[in-house]
Amino acid sequence: MDVNVYKRDGSPFYWMKWYFSGKLHRQSTKTKNLKKANLIAKDKEQELLRHAGISGVAKIPFKEMMEQVLLDYKANGRKSFHIAELKVKILYAYFREDTKIVDITERNIQEYVSYRLTKCKNQKKEPIRPATVNRELQLLKRGFSILHQRKMIGAVPTIQLLREDNIRKGFFEHWEFLKLMEKASEHIKPLVTFMYFTGWRFSEVVNITWDMVDIDNGVITIPPGMTKNKKGRHYYMPDNILEMIRDIWSKRVERIRINESAPDYVFTNKNYTDRIKDIRSAWENSCKRAGLNGKLKHDFRRTAARNYVRAGVPQRVAQELLGHQTASIFSRYNIVSDQDLRDAVKKQMEYMNNQTKNRPIEIPPEGFREWEPMIKKMNENYEKEHQEGIKYLREKYENVVEVDKEGKVKVLQGEGFPNETDKNLHEK
CATH class of the missing domain: 1.10.443.10 (Intergrase catalytic core)
Structure with a gap:
């Protein structure tokens, strides 16, 4: 980030001008002495660099930062080194090799992403995919991280990667x-x-x-x-x-x-x-x-x-x-x-068909059976007849039989009941 001194028409003082985040800025030095104006401009330059989180000795050109990235790839034996070289050239074409890294802002990076996705095509004349842009952004992130680790910059711009939806799903039968x-x-x-x-x-x-x-x-x-x-x-x-x-x-x-x-x-x-x-x-x-x-x-x-x-x-x-x-x-x-999906559906249908063929008789829930009232009535009639039979035996054969609380009849004396009808009633 360079701050230049110049003489402005209509002003007795020297002025400073510089670019920051793509915008031109001007400010008066309030001095007529060129030497003092240059010193003031130097101080202003240091102030701007500190404001950007970069030390005064780190006015590093973009090319130097990316060369550090490639050296890091090579030193670590990264197999993608040659691919990284090609992607760095793409970054040079947009940001320019002599651009100071302090001038590469988050906004510049977002504009780069938009440019790559909307204006560029790959070798097959197809739009650039988010995954391709992400690999380029990762090189940028690595460059800033290296400088930050070496205390050459005090802050790293936030670089957000794009969502990737191009996971390949091909296979061979x-x-x-x-x-x-x-x-x-x-x-x-x-x-x-x-x-x-x-x-x-x-x-x-x-x-x-x-x-x-x-x-x-x-x-x-x-x-x-x-x-x-x-x-x-x-x-x-x-x-x-x-x-x-x-x-x-x-x-x-x-x-x-x-x-x-x-x-x-x-x-x-x-x-x-x-x-x-x-x-x-x-x-x-x-x-x-x-x-x-x-x-x-x-x-x-x-x-x-x-x-x-x-x-x-x-x-x-x-x-x-x-x-x-x-x-x-x-x-x-x-x-x-x-085919996996077809097989899954086929297996499901085989299972369901097998369930249909071997279906057990299902009894409808209580309260929904058509015959339930009839069964209930039969049970009530049976209980009524049972109680009436016990009462009859007790009254007619008071000294011959004994009826317990559960309704069981026991013959106490003699050979049994004098007539066949009462004998059948007892057996019931």
Whole structure:
């Protein structure tokens, strides 16, 4: 933030002018002495810098701040370093390399976000997505954070990231994978097969070297630092993968025998000169021939996660096999397909149909049965007849029978009742 001194027409004093937050400001020095005016301007400059939360020695140009970000990425071995370089160039194009960081305000950043979302297109001539803008904003945040940690600035502007709704949900059904293998370019078939069954990242697979492969024990071990989560990983190869790896190894041995090139990488380019670095063209052409336009290599990762779950593999184990650091990330990859939804509805209908076929006889709730009044009347009549029968026996056979409180009749003497009617009444 520079404060310049100038002579203003119609005024006996020197004046100062500066830009802050995109606006021009002017103020009189109230002195006719140029030397004193320059000192006053210097003090004003320091005041403005302090007001912005930046020390006087930190009038850092934007380019210098972003160079610190790239150095930080490189020092920490970030695999996204080259992508960060490209995004920094995009930031330079808007903010300009020589812009002082004090002039990059929250309002400027919001204007940048609006510009990227409304005015810019990607390589496919589509609008820039919020996720893309967020990656650029994260570089800005990192730059200000580095300067703040080094006590070069006293405050960091608030940079709010956009909401991202473009989480990919693609996956491969097994028949789609088989169709792809029929049409895929020959030199990428082993790589594609390995990625489909393991779900490992492309950057991990193409960097597998033969010293990581133990063919005798059927296991591949990638060391810590080579994976995204910085943890090592083991893969115990099933028969089909082990057979494929043995075939690749045999071809390599033969090339060495006849003094031809044989890189240390397992998955090599079609000329056998180096590892596979980029298969975008071969991938897109293979998918097009197979009628699978729009499929991504990363869809294999989601597919493997779903297949592990369907096969009954515990989530913790599947998470370890795929190299997911948290359960929340794994759950994003465990995709539910349309077929899963159809199967769920089908199972529901089978269950409901089975319930209908074996439906028990349901008794309507009390008070709603049509026959309830009739049953109640029958019970009342039975109780009335029972009491009348007991009364009759007591009166007629006072010395012959005994009737207890529960209405049970006991013959006290003789062989019983003198007539058959009274005997039947007693039995009832």
